[in-house]
Every structure is written in C-alpha cells, then in structure tokens.
Amino acid sequence: MGRWEPNTRQRLAKAALELYSERGYEQTTVAEIARRAGLTERTFFRHYADKREVLFDGSGELRDLFVAGVSQAPGSAAPIDAMAAGLDAAAGPFTDRRTFARQRQAVIGANAELRERELIKLASLSAAVAETLRGRGVPEPAASLTAEAGMAVFRIGFERWIADGEERTLAELMRDSLHELRTVIGADRSAREGAGSPSSPG
Amino acid sequence: MGRWEPNTRQRLAKAALELYSERGYEQTTVAEIARRAGLTERTFFRHYADKREVLFDGSGELRDLFVAGVSQAPGSAAPIDAMAAGLDAAAGPFTDRRTFARQRQAVIGANAELRERELIKLASLSAAVAETLRGRGVPEPAASLTAEAGMAVFRIGFERWIADGEERTLAELMRDSLHELRTVIGADRSAREGAGSPSSPG
CATH class of the missing domain: 1.10.357.10 (Tetracycline Repressor, domain 2)
Structure with missing residues (x-):
C-alpha cells in the first residue's frame, strides 16, 4: 500500500472482469476484486468510484x-x-x-x-x-x-x-x-x- | 369506486403529467395523482404499475x-x-x-x-x-x-x-x-x- 504501481488500474479491471464473468456482476464485491488483484479495497476506491465504473473506464x-x-x-x-x-x-x-x-x-x-x-x-x-x-x-x-x-x-x-x-x-x-x-x-x-x-x- | 369510467386511464395520465410539470416527478406521489384525478390510489394501481409507467404507457x-x-x-x-x-x-x-x-x-x-x-x-x-x-x-x-x-x-x-x-x-x-x-x-x-x-x- 502506498507504493506506486504503474498497472494498478489494469490489474483491478482484469480482476473485476474475471470475477464478473465467473460468478456474475451482482454477486461480486469490491473486497473480492481487490483480493483477486492482490490489492486493498482502499486502493480500489482510489481508482474507481464503484464496481460499475470499472466497466466504463x-x-x-x-x-x-x-x-x-x-x-x-x-x-x-x-x-x-x-x-x-x-x-x-x-x-x-x-x-x-x-x-x-x-x-x-x-x-x-x-x-x-x-x-x-x-x-x-x-x-x-x-x-x-x-x-x-x-x-x-x-x-x-x-x-x-x-x-x-x-x-x-x-x-x-x-x-x-x-x-x-x-x-x-x-x-x-x-x-x-x-x-x-x-x-x-x-x-x-x-x-x-x-x-x-x-x-x-x- | 367500482363504477366503470371510460377515460380513467387518460384522467390519471393527465393528472400525473400536470403534477410532474408543476412540482417535479420525484416530488409527486401516487396518492396525489389519484386525488388530482378524483380517483383512488387503488384505481391508479389497477391501471399503472407505478408512477413511472404513466409516462411510458x-x-x-x-x-x-x-x-x-x-x-x-x-x-x-x-x-x-x-x-x-x-x-x-x-x-x-x-x-x-x-x-x-x-x-x-x-x-x-x-x-x-x-x-x-x-x-x-x-x-x-x-x-x-x-x-x-x-x-x-x-x-x-x-x-x-x-x-x-x-x-x-x-x-x-x-x-x-x-x-x-x-x-x-x-x-x-x-x-x-x-x-x-x-x-x-x-x-x-x-x-x-x-x-x-x-x-x-x-
């Protein structure tokens, strides 16, 4: 946390899309997306307002x-x-x-x-x-x-x-x-x- | 109530649109629409699922x-x-x-x-x-x-x-x-x- 990751945004987007595809958009939480990407929820919210915005980035x-x-x-x-x-x-x-x-x-x-x-x-x-x-x-x-x-x-x-x-x-x-x-x-x-x-x- | 009104639907739509225009869509309730039309809420719901559907009839x-x-x-x-x-x-x-x-x-x-x-x-x-x-x-x-x-x-x-x-x-x-x-x-x-x-x- 805090360390600058050049591809944080893409990692989060990739993790989110994988989870949405595997288990459905509604069933996926921001905590799960962050975990899959090896990042924290706080990092997620530094990059995206909510789990919907990942798709419209x-x-x-x-x-x-x-x-x-x-x-x-x-x-x-x-x-x-x-x-x-x-x-x-x-x-x-x-x-x-x-x-x-x-x-x-x-x-x-x-x-x-x-x-x-x-x-x-x-x-x-x-x-x-x-x-x-x-x-x-x-x-x-x-x-x-x-x-x-x-x-x-x-x-x-x-x-x-x-x-x-x-x-x-x-x-x-x-x-x-x-x-x-x-x-x-x-x-x-x-x-x-x-x-x-x-x-x-x- | 119960008496068949040939133009109930139109009366409700007219009352709804008047109220939406006067005070805004969000601020208008189904009870107010029914009252303006001289009908009951129950009659409203016999014709429309909700206040949004009046606009897409x-x-x-x-x-x-x-x-x-x-x-x-x-x-x-x-x-x-x-x-x-x-x-x-x-x-x-x-x-x-x-x-x-x-x-x-x-x-x-x-x-x-x-x-x-x-x-x-x-x-x-x-x-x-x-x-x-x-x-x-x-x-x-x-x-x-x-x-x-x-x-x-x-x-x-x-x-x-x-x-x-x-x-x-x-x-x-x-x-x-x-x-x-x-x-x-x-x-x-x-x-x-x-x-x-x-x-x-x-």
Missing part, C-alpha cells in the same frame, strides 16, 4: 478520440467523412482488446442496470459528436443525424467485431458497416433509378 | 404501429422504404398530442432515471424493427443498420416536432429528417463525383 478516452478524429478531419470533408475519421480514431485502442471486450459485453448484456448505463454513455457520445460537427459549421438536424448514424455504425460494427470467430479489425468492420448503411439508405433512390431507366433512357 | 402501441407499418409495406419495397412506412404509421397517434408530448419530454429530460428508461424503450423499439426487417428477408447487418437509422430519424424528427413554435406534423418532420439523413449519408459520394467531373468527363 474507457468511455472518456473513447469520446476524446472520437471527437478529436471528427474535429481534425480536413475542413473540406463532408460531415459523414469527418464522422468516419472519428470512427477510425475511436477504433484504435480496441485493437488488442477483443477478448476483454467480449467478456465485458457479456457482463453488460446480463444486467439491466449496466445495459442502461451503456446506452447513456453512447447517447452522451452521440451528443459530443453532434456538438463537434456543429463546431465545424454543420447545421441541425444534419449534425445530430450524422452523429446518430455514426453511433449506429459504431454499435453494429462493434457487435460484429466481438462475434465468435470474427477476425477482421474493428476499424474494418466499422468501415464496412458505414458502407452498408450508405447502401441501405440510398437503396430506394437507386432502385427507382434502376426501375425507371428502361422506359426513360434520358 | 404508449410505448407498446408505438412499437405495434411501427412494426405493423414495416411489415405491411409492399414486398418489393427496399428496407429503408419499409422503415419509412413504419415511421409514418408510428406518427399517427401523436397528431393531437403535441402539448402533452412537450410536457412529457420536459419531465423526462429533468430526470436521469427517466432518460435511461426512455433510451431502453427506444433500443427495444429498434430491436423489434430489426427483427421485422429480418422477417422480410433483409440480412444483417443491413436490418439492424436500417432500424437504427429509423430510430435516429424518429428521435430527431420528434425533437423538432416538440420545439417551440414548430407547426409541421410529426410525419412531415420525420420524412424531412429521413431526406436529410439520405443527403448527409450520401454526401461524400456526390462531393467526390462533383470534384472529379471537371477533370474526368468520361
């Missing part, structure tokens, strides 16, 4: 990366391309964490309170991205719609990334999901154009 | 209308057009309820627990729409992406609809938001085409 970093990616896109980039740059930037820290992300999502999926918390975090991420887009001069409702479309791509790309056997990177799957979204959103227009072309060649 | 109807709209779209309709039919169907019951919707949203916006509840309801609506699209033969991830895009259009169309001074209908604003989403999602493609055309006429 990365939210601030994710938001900062996403927002930085959007705001650093070239000024000439269309809103959707600025958003795509944000998705690319946000994908970075996940690269080596697929197993951790899978376990985390399983724990969250099994608990209503954690699912609500996750939705709140995503909603506030969406709000931050919309604000960044407005800062780039994108008017409403385009800014909010672009941000929400980005969240849909993020969420669904993430779900695909943690699926069993999936080997593509999160960045690839998000780009693929964005492409797919463009296809479905543009679908009726191209269908109409396709349907109309034989009878109206001009 | 319409969620089931909304989901049913949305899902019916999607599933009844012509078989030839593109996923996004089936979704647009769902949005149109879902807008129906809101027509005469703009004032109620405004008050309700103000109450929900002021309370973290209610905001979480609202997000959960929208997430389950999105899941129901995605399932309906899969039932129409739309594969993943297109089904989930289309459903999420629909939720973005619903949420943002709704926000615009309850804004001060807004007079367009919810259906109009959702169609407009869908059009806007198509514009932003397709933006870079048309931008690239536009940029490329002078130098590459072929």
Whole structure:
C-alpha cells in the first residue's frame, strides 16, 4: 500500500472482469476484486468510484478520440467523412482488446442496470459528436443525424467485431458497416433509378 | 369506486403529467395523482404499475404501429422504404398530442432515471424493427443498420416536432429528417463525383 504501481488500474479491471464473468456482476464485491488483484479495497476506491465504473473506464478516452478524429478531419470533408475519421480514431485502442471486450459485453448484456448505463454513455457520445460537427459549421438536424448514424455504425460494427470467430479489425468492420448503411439508405433512390431507366433512357 | 369510467386511464395520465410539470416527478406521489384525478390510489394501481409507467404507457402501441407499418409495406419495397412506412404509421397517434408530448419530454429530460428508461424503450423499439426487417428477408447487418437509422430519424424528427413554435406534423418532420439523413449519408459520394467531373468527363 502506498507504493506506486504503474498497472494498478489494469490489474483491478482484469480482476473485476474475471470475477464478473465467473460468478456474475451482482454477486461480486469490491473486497473480492481487490483480493483477486492482490490489492486493498482502499486502493480500489482510489481508482474507481464503484464496481460499475470499472466497466466504463474507457468511455472518456473513447469520446476524446472520437471527437478529436471528427474535429481534425480536413475542413473540406463532408460531415459523414469527418464522422468516419472519428470512427477510425475511436477504433484504435480496441485493437488488442477483443477478448476483454467480449467478456465485458457479456457482463453488460446480463444486467439491466449496466445495459442502461451503456446506452447513456453512447447517447452522451452521440451528443459530443453532434456538438463537434456543429463546431465545424454543420447545421441541425444534419449534425445530430450524422452523429446518430455514426453511433449506429459504431454499435453494429462493434457487435460484429466481438462475434465468435470474427477476425477482421474493428476499424474494418466499422468501415464496412458505414458502407452498408450508405447502401441501405440510398437503396430506394437507386432502385427507382434502376426501375425507371428502361422506359426513360434520358 | 367500482363504477366503470371510460377515460380513467387518460384522467390519471393527465393528472400525473400536470403534477410532474408543476412540482417535479420525484416530488409527486401516487396518492396525489389519484386525488388530482378524483380517483383512488387503488384505481391508479389497477391501471399503472407505478408512477413511472404513466409516462411510458404508449410505448407498446408505438412499437405495434411501427412494426405493423414495416411489415405491411409492399414486398418489393427496399428496407429503408419499409422503415419509412413504419415511421409514418408510428406518427399517427401523436397528431393531437403535441402539448402533452412537450410536457412529457420536459419531465423526462429533468430526470436521469427517466432518460435511461426512455433510451431502453427506444433500443427495444429498434430491436423489434430489426427483427421485422429480418422477417422480410433483409440480412444483417443491413436490418439492424436500417432500424437504427429509423430510430435516429424518429428521435430527431420528434425533437423538432416538440420545439417551440414548430407547426409541421410529426410525419412531415420525420420524412424531412429521413431526406436529410439520405443527403448527409450520401454526401461524400456526390462531393467526390462533383470534384472529379471537371477533370474526368468520361
């Protein structure tokens, strides 16, 4: 105790996730997490407000990366391309964490309170991205719609990334999901154009 | 008590929303809601599980209308057009309820627990729409992406609809938001085409 441990935070997070996976989130206490990590409860509370926060530790970093990616896109980039740059930037820290992300999502999926918390975090991420887009001069409702479309791509790309056997990177799957979204959103227009072309060649 | 009142449910909902608006959601008790409606607490609990449920009474109807709209779209309709039919169907019951919707949203916006509840309801609506699209033969991830895009259009169309001074209908604003989403999602493609055309006429 008192000695500075460079990886204390990660050790606590790893121990917490192991215990949540083994015996369930509700059944795990902070004392048990600290014991598993070879640390004290007091050390736990120096790093996390409660046992829930261990699971949402990365939210601030994710938001900062996403927002930085959007705001650093070239000024000439269309809103959707600025958003795509944000998705690319946000994908970075996940690269080596697929197993951790899978376990985390399983724990969250099994608990209503954690699912609500996750939705709140995503909603506030969406709000931050919309604000960044407005800062780039994108008017409403385009800014909010672009941000929400980005969240849909993020969420669904993430779900695909943690699926069993999936080997593509999160960045690839998000780009693929964005492409797919463009296809479905543009679908009726191209269908109409396709349907109309034989009878109206001009 | 005991006498059948055709509009008991609405009277209770109206009284609840008045009290939540006047003195705050947390500060209002079921006893006060019943008293304001000229009914008993027992009657309240015959209609609503708790004071929160009064605010989410319409969620089931909304989901049913949305899902019916999607599933009844012509078989030839593109996923996004089936979704647009769902949005149109879902807008129906809101027509005469703009004032109620405004008050309700103000109450929900002021309370973290209610905001979480609202997000959960929208997430389950999105899941129901995605399932309906899969039932129409739309594969993943297109089904989930289309459903999420629909939720973005619903949420943002709704926000615009309850804004001060807004007079367009919810259906109009959702169609407009869908059009806007198509514009932003397709933006870079048309931008690239536009940029490329002078130098590459072929």
